[in-house]
Amino acid sequence: MAHAFICDFARTPIGRYAGALRDVRADDLAAHPIRVLKARNPGVDWEAVDDVILGCANQAGEDNRDVARMAALLAGLPVSAPGTTVNRLCGSGLDAVGIGARAIMTGDADLIIAGGVESMTRAP
Numbered sequence: 001m002a003h004a005f006i007c008d009f010a011r012t013p014i015g016r017y018a019g020a021l022r023d024v025r026a027d028d029l030a031a032h033p034i035r036v037l038k039a040r041n042p043g044v045d046w047e048a049v050d051d052v053i054l055g056c057a058n059q060a061g062e063d064n065r066d067v068a069r070m071a072a073l074l075a076g077l078p079v080s081a082p083g084t085t086v087n088r089l090c091g092s093g094l095d096a097v098g099i100g101a102r103a104i105m106t107g108d109a110d111l112i113i114a115g116g117v118e119s120m121t122r123a124p
Contacts, residue, residue: 004101010036011115022121027070030054030117034075037113049081050109053100055092055116056085058123067117077113092116 010033015021021029038046054068069083086096093116100112 001105002107004104006097008037008041009115010034010040015121018121021119024119025122026056026117026119027067027074029119030067030071030115031074033115034071034077034113038076044111047078047080048111049077049113051100051103051112052077052081052083053096053112053114054083054085055088055094055096056118057087057089057092058118058120059085059087060123071117072113 012029012032013021034052038044049072052068052072054071056067059065059067066083066085068085072081072083073079084096084099086092086099088095096116097114100109100114103109103112
């Protein structure tokens, strides 16, 4: 079985309910670290991304769509990069990383972007 490695990471700040990030949609928030990863790793073939997997447990209102796919497109990943959104309370981001690692370990994928995003303030 192949090994899965975390090669780089980026994150956004954690805000307070109705705080400084209250006007930022979850997909816009998630797109930011993906853009940072692209900028820091110009040698990566971003066309080779097998999946973008993001946890988002509070999918309602504007987030009631595939947040991972929207974030990938907003970050400028190729249209060929799919997105998968995981909904699991209190662990969806970690679950997304585990799903990505398993896909690599089983040979189903070679390059995965995984993490989590949430906006409790913007949920109805």
